[in-house]
Amino acid sequence: MPEPSARPTSSRNPSWDMLRGKFDGYEQFDSRNASEAHLVFAEGDMPNDKVSKFYSYLLSASIITRWFIFIVPILGIIWIPGILQLTDTTPNGEVWGVKFLWWSIWLSVVWGGWWAALAGSRLLPIIIRSTVGVIAIATRRYIDWASALHRYVAFFAWTLAMWVSFNPLINARQSKDASEHSVHAIDIIVRLLFGFYLCSAVLLFEKFAIQFIAGKFHERSYAERIADQKFAVRSLVVLYRHSSDIPGRSDTLKASHAKNASVNPSKILKKAMKGVRSVATTTTTAFGNVASEIAGSSVLQPNSPQAMVKTALESANKTKLLARRLFYSFAKPGADFIFPEDIGRFFPTQDEADQVFSLFDKDGNGDASREEVEVACQDFHREQLSIMHSMQDLDSAVGRLDNIFMTVYAVAALLILAVCLEAGLSTVITGAGTFILGLSWLIGAPLADVLTSIVFLFIRHPFDVGDRVVINKDSYMVKEIHLLSTIFLDSQGVFMQVPNSVLNTHFIFNIRRSGQMSEQFTFDVAYGTSFDDLEKLREIMLNFLKTERRDYQPSFDVSVVDFPAQEKMTLSAEIKYKTNGQMEGMKARRRNKWVCALKTSLAQVPIFGPAGDPGGVSGPTKYTQIPWEEVKAEEDRKAAEVAQETKSAPVGGWKLVDENAAMSGC
Structure with missing residues (x-):
């Protein structure tokens, strides 16, 4: 079988050769590898004939070929009535008193105007950012918003173009002898176009408001x-x-890698x-x-x-x-x-x-x-x-x-x-107000919850995902945040969903946003514990805190809280951490280390609890019977000795706390 001869080409037309070569490979085009996600199709989902492949190839080749396919055929259909009138096939053809030619021109503005507005809304932010944005840096934020909302900007410009172009192209071209019905129809279209323009303006304002809220909130x-x-x-x-x-x-x-790898099939794989x-x-x-x-x-x-x-x-x-x-x-x-x-x-x-x-x-x-x-x-x-x-x-x-x-x-x-x-404006407002008032019993409570949640989430914003918070003295981890509710994880691993309207009524302590935190620790000692022993306890604990300065602040102040009925003395001290309690496991480990050091220091001084030495062995209980006169004489003698002694505090009084503690609390 003879080989087919190659198609002759002309060296005088290199542009056509280049264009022909570009489209020679459309038969090998695979729709699974299309340039846009919405143009990707699995094998078998698209027809396999040459026309379908060529069409898919043109759609995926570039945005120019894609838009050309979208725009030109519809424009050709739109201009059929206009061409017929230009060729005198239907010289008097009109709709509502307006000739076909003007309808073709205005519909071309409608169809082509959308694509022009879409292209402008995409290109204009880039141009403005490269020019005005270089000088006025503060405008870049709004340029980015316009780029993100380019479709709504294009819709606004499109409705404006339709409304503005309708008056000179259609309304002004209506014949004077048009019927009352035709005049009324054109008038209704003018009002609808103006209404669509106002609706697009309100829609664009709503989208910019959402962008403003989100941008300011994130910022x-x-x-x-x-x-x-x-x-x-x-x-x-x-x-x-x-x-x-x-x-x-x-x-x-x-x-x-480990050098002594043994021969194992799984390891080889x-x-x-x-x-x-x-x-x-x-x-x-x-x-x-x-x-x-x-x-x-x-x-x-x-x-x-x-x-x-x-x-x-x-x-x-x-x-x-x-x-x-x-x-x-x-x-x-x-x-x-x-x-x-x-x-x-x-x-x-x-x-x-x-x-x-x-x-x-x-x-x-x-x-x-x-x-x-x-x-x-x-x-x-x-x-x-x-x-x-x-x-x-x-x-x-x-x-x-x-x-x-x-x-x-x-x-x-x-x-x-x-x-x-x-x-009638008053009629519309009255009807809408009556309808809303009738539904107020149904939507009143949910609407109040929505407004409360918006204020709570976007204005108060007491926490973020991953924050550890304390609500009603219970600790939770924030897992998810929604508009109307928040999901927490408690200390037992249980998920809990709480409405934001309920959270709005509680005090919320955010641990992650806090700085260096402290914790009050209270313990009891024997009533007879001397203040000298408390000073020794403080010195030992300060040495420990200086050694562990990575975890604690070097401060240990003892406060006498109470001595109920002179049976015991209640003391308190603050555990002053270097970080907050966001990492609960690390906080528990550091607290245990501090408490264990306090226990060791109490035994080192020594200072015992109200029950005495816990490690001591109690001896036998002894009973002695002596005459009352001897007991009375001994008590009088001891009372006289106590009255003569003047036991005074050291110069400056007992410290027990840091000298700068009072000043630091101011």
Whole structure:
């Protein structure tokens, strides 16, 4: 069979050759690989003929070809009456006293105006941001809002164009001898177009109001947290970039593999899969390097420092491995702490280095242990998840609020259209008011709950997702936030849903937003305990607190609360932590350490409870019978000795508390 000859081409028309070559591959086009998500179809869901493939190819080729297919055929249909009138086929054809030609022109404005408005709403924010936004930086926020709401902006511009163009193209072109019915029909269209324009303006205002509420709310609630988290992540990226893999350690991020691997089929399979992943990562990195050269930024770099740190912060275990890698990379050999000078050379200024080091050195003592670095990185991990989940839940609440506003908008749009159609304004308002008043018994309570929840969530905003809060002396963890309710997790792992209208009536103590916290601890001692012993107890506890300065503030003040019936003496002291109680397990561990130290200090002084020495052995009970005269004489003698003694307090009185305690409380 002879081979088909190639189609001859003309060297004088290279543009046609290029265009023909571009469309030669449409037969191999796969709809599963379309450029837009809404154009993707599985195999078999689309016809397999050439016309369907060519149509799908044109839709996916570019936005220009896609819009060309959408716009031009409809415009051709619209212009059929106009062309017939231009060719004198129907020279007197008209609708409601307006000739076909003007209807074709106005309908072209309607159909093409939407696509023009949509294109302008997409391009205009980009142009304004590149021009006005460079000079007036404060306007970038509103430019971003307009970009996010480009479809509503386009709808507003479209309705305005339809209303404005209808008067000169249709209303002014109506013949003078048109019937009363035709005049009335055109008049109704004018009013409806004006009503649609007002409705689009109200809709655009509602969407901008939602954007304003969400933007201001996020800015007020999360701007500082997001800025702090970005600084922390950026600092970790810099440190990770200058860190090194620690030979011989398997507890750091990207640790070396074990050398003594035994021959095991499952291990061989895992090793083979790991090799495949390594090849894929290396290939992706190679492409990323080329893209980075072109774009001037980090693109498709799975093993870049930014990607490694962000991936590690998504997992609690990998976060701990990251913290250990950083600690062992910068700590001197055999040292238990890192110091500011160990990381200072990696930052441009000493102030920035000190600020980064303070992320780990929570107690401000000038060094950071491995535990401190791990705790700080775990805080970054939890904060990242908390911000992400909280913003997602609150965005969902904003969406619910948008739905409520859209319901109100639907009612307002109906009223606007009714008024534009020359219905009596007072009649419409009276009818709507009567209808709403009739439903007030049904929607009154839910509407009050909605308004209360909006004020509680967007104005008061007492907590975020992941915060530990105390309500009615019970501790809870915030799991989810919705517009009308909040879901908590109690200490027993039980989920509890509470309406926001109920939470609005309670005092809510937010532990995460609190600073350094303290706790009152009360204990009883024997009534005969001397103040000298209490001073010794205070000195011993102060030494303990100075040793454990990473967890506690170096302060131990003893307060005498009461001595009921002179049977015992009730004392109290504050446990002053260096952090808040957001991490309940860590707080319980530090509290136990403090209480155990107090018990040891009481035994060291020694100071006993009202029942005496708990470790002492009680002797036999003795009874003695003596004459009353001897007992009376002995009591009189002891009373006289006590009256003669003048036992005075030391100079300055008994301290028991810090001398600056009174001043610090002012």
